[in-house]
Amino acid sequence: MPTTVDHACIIRGTVVSCRHDVAPQAGMDSLDSFTDGALHIADGVIRSLGPAAKVLAEAGTDHPPIHDFRGRLVVPGFIDIHTHCPQADIIASYGEALLTWLNRYAFPAEQRFAAPEVAEETAQFFMDELLRNGTTSALIMGTVHAHSADAILRAAHARGMRVAAGKLMMDRNCPEALQDTAASGVADSRELLRRWHGVGRLAYAISPRFAPTSSEAQLSGAGHLARECPEAYLQTHLAENSAEVAWVSELFPWAEDYLAVYEHFGLVRPGAVFAHCIHMTPAARQRLAEHGAATAFAATANLFLGSGLMDYPTQAALGLRTGLGTDIGAGTSFSLLRTAAAAYQIAALHGTPLSAAHLLYLATRGGARALDIDHRVGHFAPGMEADVVVLDPEGSRLSARRTAATDLEETLFALFTLGDERHVAATYVAGRPARGDISTGT
Ligand SMILES: [Zn+2]
Missing domain, CATH: 2.30.40.10 (Urease, subunit C, domain 1)
Known part of the structure; x- marks a missing residue:
C-alpha cells in the first residue's frame, strides 16, 4: 500500500x-x-x-x-528582513528625501490603517505579493495601530509563512492620529507579543519606528519590554539619511552618536534589526557587530530616496549580520532579485562587486542568520x-x-x-x- x-x-x-x-x-x-x-x-x-x-x-x-x-x-525561499506592509500603496511616489517623504506619503498611508478593514485587505495583498516574488520569511513593520500587527500576523499565519511583525511605537514628531503614548505603546506591544509570539511560525517584533518619533520615556519602555522578552525581535531604523542623523543629535544631545541612543535604552542586542545603517562611523559599525545585532540592506530604498550608499564591504568584513530589505514603499520592488541587483551596484561602487554565490546568500542564508533562524530556513x-x-x-x-x-x-x-x-x-x-x-x- x-x-x-x-x-x-x-x-x-x-x-x-x-x-x-x-x-x-x-x-x-x-x-x-x-x-x-x-x-x-x-x-x-x-x-x-x-x-x-x-x-x-x-x-x-x-x-x-x-x-x-x-x-x-x-x-x-527568500528572506526579506525589512519592509512596511502599510506602505504597499505608496510605492513609486515621486521625489522626496526621507523626512519629507514620511510626511507627504508614509504618514497619510499609515493613517488609513486606522480602519481595520484597510489593514486587513492590505495585509492580504502584501503577503500574496511576497509569495509571488518568492519571499517566504519576512520581518515587517505595521502602523501604530495594534490591529495592524494582528492583520499582518493573521495573514502570514493563514499562509504558513515564517514572519515576524510589530506595531510601531511612536509618541512624538508625527501626526497626532498616529501617536500612541509611552505607556500605551508598551502595553499594546506586550499584549501583541503574548498573543502572537511563537504561534505556529510567527514571532513578534518590538518596533519603535526610529529615535525621532519616540520620547525617551517610550524608548526606555521599549528597552524594558525587550529585557522582559529577550526572545522577541526588535526592529527600527538607523542612520538612513544625513538630515535624520542631524535631527537625532539635536533631540538626544547627550548621545555620542545615533546608535548610542538605542544602546542607552537597551535596544541593541541579538535579535535587533537596524534598517539602513548608512551614515555610520567605523566605531559604531564595530559596536553593532559586537552586540550581535543585524542590519537590513535596503538597497533600492536607499537609492530611491537618495539616502546614501551602505558601505556593505566594510560591514561584511566586520562579520556584521546583514540581510536584504525591500523596504516597501521607499523600496521600489517586492523582489529580492531586484533588491540584490541594487545591492550589487552599491557594493560595486565601494569597489567590491558581489559574486553570484554571495547574492544568493544575501537573499537566503544571510537573511536567516540576521534573524537567527538559520537553523530552520535559509539553506x-x-x-x-x-x-x-x-x-x-x-x-x-x-x-x-x-x-x-x-x-x-x-x-x-x-x-x-x-x-x-x-x-x-x-x-x-x-x-x-x-x-x-x-x-x-x-
Ligand atoms: Zn523602513
Missing part, C-alpha cells in the same frame, strides 16, 4: 543552496548544487536532498508526486523547514537568451541582475505549493 504522508512531494530541478556563510566575492564552491537534483519533502521539512537519481531511488516505488522543474533553479539540509522558491531562467525573453548555454554561476548571476517576479516559477511554504504552476510528472 502506498503510504500517504502529509504534503509530501519531490521537487526536481537544479538544486542550489549555501553550504555555510558566504564571503562577498566567494565562488560557487561555497554552494551545494545538483544540476539534476531533488528535494524530498514530507511534513513540511526536507527529508533528503541530492542527485535526483539517488533521491528517487531512496524514495522507492511508492514515492510521493514529483514536481518536475528540470532546467530551473530550486533555491531556499537546504535534512530536517530544515521546506521553504523553497523555483527560479526560471527563461522568465523573460532577454534572460532566456542570456542564460542559454551558460553555466550555473552565470545563470544565477543573470537571474540576480535581470530577474523579478516573472522569474519565480513556484513558491513553497513549509512544503506546500503557495504560488505558481506546478507540472507533476512521475
Whole structure:
C-alpha cells in the first residue's frame, strides 16, 4: 500500500543552496548544487536532498508526486528582513528625501490603517505579493495601530509563512492620529507579543519606528519590554539619511552618536534589526557587530530616496549580520532579485562587486542568520523547514537568451541582475505549493 504522508512531494530541478556563510566575492564552491537534483519533502521539512537519481531511488516505488522543474533553479525561499506592509500603496511616489517623504506619503498611508478593514485587505495583498516574488520569511513593520500587527500576523499565519511583525511605537514628531503614548505603546506591544509570539511560525517584533518619533520615556519602555522578552525581535531604523542623523543629535544631545541612543535604552542586542545603517562611523559599525545585532540592506530604498550608499564591504568584513530589505514603499520592488541587483551596484561602487554565490546568500542564508533562524530556513539540509522558491531562467525573453548555454554561476548571476517576479516559477511554504504552476510528472 502506498503510504500517504502529509504534503509530501519531490521537487526536481537544479538544486542550489549555501553550504555555510558566504564571503562577498566567494565562488560557487561555497554552494551545494545538483544540476539534476531533488528535494524530498514530507511534513513540511526536507527529508533528503541530492542527485535526483539517488533521491528517487531512496524514495522507492511508492514515492510521493514529483514536481518536475528540470532546467530551473530550486533555491531556499527568500528572506526579506525589512519592509512596511502599510506602505504597499505608496510605492513609486515621486521625489522626496526621507523626512519629507514620511510626511507627504508614509504618514497619510499609515493613517488609513486606522480602519481595520484597510489593514486587513492590505495585509492580504502584501503577503500574496511576497509569495509571488518568492519571499517566504519576512520581518515587517505595521502602523501604530495594534490591529495592524494582528492583520499582518493573521495573514502570514493563514499562509504558513515564517514572519515576524510589530506595531510601531511612536509618541512624538508625527501626526497626532498616529501617536500612541509611552505607556500605551508598551502595553499594546506586550499584549501583541503574548498573543502572537511563537504561534505556529510567527514571532513578534518590538518596533519603535526610529529615535525621532519616540520620547525617551517610550524608548526606555521599549528597552524594558525587550529585557522582559529577550526572545522577541526588535526592529527600527538607523542612520538612513544625513538630515535624520542631524535631527537625532539635536533631540538626544547627550548621545555620542545615533546608535548610542538605542544602546542607552537597551535596544541593541541579538535579535535587533537596524534598517539602513548608512551614515555610520567605523566605531559604531564595530559596536553593532559586537552586540550581535543585524542590519537590513535596503538597497533600492536607499537609492530611491537618495539616502546614501551602505558601505556593505566594510560591514561584511566586520562579520556584521546583514540581510536584504525591500523596504516597501521607499523600496521600489517586492523582489529580492531586484533588491540584490541594487545591492550589487552599491557594493560595486565601494569597489567590491558581489559574486553570484554571495547574492544568493544575501537573499537566503544571510537573511536567516540576521534573524537567527538559520537553523530552520535559509539553506537546504535534512530536517530544515521546506521553504523553497523555483527560479526560471527563461522568465523573460532577454534572460532566456542570456542564460542559454551558460553555466550555473552565470545563470544565477543573470537571474540576480535581470530577474523579478516573472522569474519565480513556484513558491513553497513549509512544503506546500503557495504560488505558481506546478507540472507533476512521475
Ligand atoms: Zn523602513
